[in-house]
Amino acid sequence: MKWEGNRQSDNVEDRRGSGGFGGGGFPIGGRSIGIGTIVVALLGGWIFGINPLTILSLLSGGGAPMVQQAPAQRPPADDQMAKFVSTVLADTEDVWKAKFTTGGGSYREPTLVLFRGATSTACGQGQAAMGPFYCPADQKVYIDLGFYETLKNQLGAPGEFAQAYVIAHEVGHHVQNLLGISEQVSQMRGRVSQSQYNAMSVRLELQADCFAGVWAHDAQNARQILEQGDVEAAMNAAAKIGDDALQRSSGRAVVPESFTHGTSEQRQRWFNTGLKTGSVKACDTFSAKAL
Numbered sequence: 001m002k003w004e005g006n007r008q009s010d011n012v013e014d015r016r017g018s019g020g021f022g023g024g025g026f027p028i029g030g031r032s033i034g035i036g037t038i039v040v041a042l043l044g045g046w047i048f049g050i051n052p053l054t055i056l057s058l059l060s061g062g063g064a065p066m067v068q069q070a071p072a073q074r075p076p077a078d079d080q081m082a083k084f085v086s087t088v089l090a091d092t093e094d095v096w097k098a099k100f101t102t103g104g105g106s107y108r109e110p111t112l113v114l115f116r117g118a119t120s121t122a123c124g125q126g127q128a129a130m131g132p133f134y135c136p137a138d139q140k141v142y143i144d145l146g147f148y149e150t151l152k153n154q155l156g157a158p159g160e161f162a163q164a165y166v167i168a169h170e171v172g173h174h175v176q177n178l179l180g181i182s183e184q185v186s187q188m189r190g191r192v193s194q195s196q197y198n199a200m201s202v203r204l205e206l207q208a209d210c211f212a213g214v215w216a217h218d219a220q221n222a223r224q225i226l227e228q229g230d231v232e233a234a235m236n237a238a239a240k241i242g243d244d245a246l247q248r249s250s251g252r253a254v255v256p257e258s259f260t261h262g263t264s265e266q267r268q269r270w271f272n273t274g275l276k277t278g279s280v281k282a283c284d285t286f287s288a289k290a291l
Contacts, residue, residue: 001160002225008083009090013140014075015115075114081145085112088164089141091225092171095218099280100178110174111140112167132166134173136182141170155240159233161226165212165271166237172211176204181286195257202243203285205261206270209238210283213274221278231275238271239264266291 075082089112100107113119119126122137128144135142143166151166152158176182185200192200216234220226239245242264244254261267270291273282285291 001164001227001230002223003084003087003091003160003164006087006223006225007090007094008086009093009109009112011089011093011109011111012075012082012086013111013113014073014082015113015119017073081148082114084160084163085114085143085145085167088167089171091219091223092168092215094222095215096171096175098218099214108139108178110134110171111138113140113142115142115144116146117144132170134170134177136173136177139174139177141167141174143167143170151237151240155237157233157237157240159230159237161216161230162233162237165216165234168212168215169208171215172208173204175211176208181207198258198260201260202262202266202291203288206266206291207283207285209262209267210270210274210285211280213271213276214278214280214283216275217278234271235268238267242267262291 075086089110093107093109097107097109113121115126115128117128119142121135121140121142123135126133126135126142128146131147132141132143134140147166148163151162173182182204185204188197188200212234216226216231241261243259243261244256244263247254247258262270270283270285
């Protein structure tokens with residue numbers, strides 16, 4: 001992926017030196033690492049991602065206490081990985097600002113928070129074991145950069161563009177938040193069965209995958225960021241974090257009713273839809289008859 005020398009975002013907050021809880025966090029869905037883009041619940045009822053009851057239980061008294069954070073800091077200038085994620089975030093800012101402006105709106109940029117182990121968020125206690133996640137209450141994307149080692153070594157999804165896809169997916173959740181899509185899904189919590197809500201969560205996650213593809217499409221057209229093998233790396237990452245793949249890899253039976261992010265094939269296909277079309281409209285997973 002061609003990224004060095006491109007603009008870096010100023011919206012990066014480095015909490016890695018501010019303490020917090022170490023270790024592996026808490027187990028999610030029967031595995032110690034909540035791989036992919038598991039979005040934490042708001043105390044007020046925002047639930048995206050894996051079993052919502054599990055997350056709510058952990059964040060409302062069952063989990064670790066909130067961490068007091070030191071003042072926000074910028075990443076060190078010589079931190080190569082921080083430079084990379086800052087550059088990817090800047091690229092998403094450029095793409096989505098242009099999209100919103102074309103549509104007659106304005107884009108509010110999210111903040112990317114780097115942390116280690118655990119950190120406090122407006123959505124409750126954030127843990128590295130949850131994987132990268134977006135908190136709609138403070139409009140921040142959170143990532144422990146150690147996740148990329150997990151993505152590469154444990155899941156078999158290496159490559160910078162695979163890493164960029166992860167950030168772009170979480171920014172996709174931010175776009176959904178700005179468009180009011182996330183709130184509409186959240187309001188269905190308690191009004192439908194758990195399996196029905198899971199199905200809505202799948203559509204939400206697949207749309208974020210598609211939005212990640214939209215970013216890649218526009219970034220490639222504007223800045224030619226892609227190199228040979230990059231698209232394959234992102235597609236491989238999407239496949240590795242499909243619900244069916246994760247359930248199989250953990251030794252569990254594949255239970256479609258429990259899916260919250262979509263199958264490997266679905267995640268690949270919707271990312272590719274955004275990549276090929278560059279169209280937000282084409283990412284309307286909620287109107288799609290077949291996912």
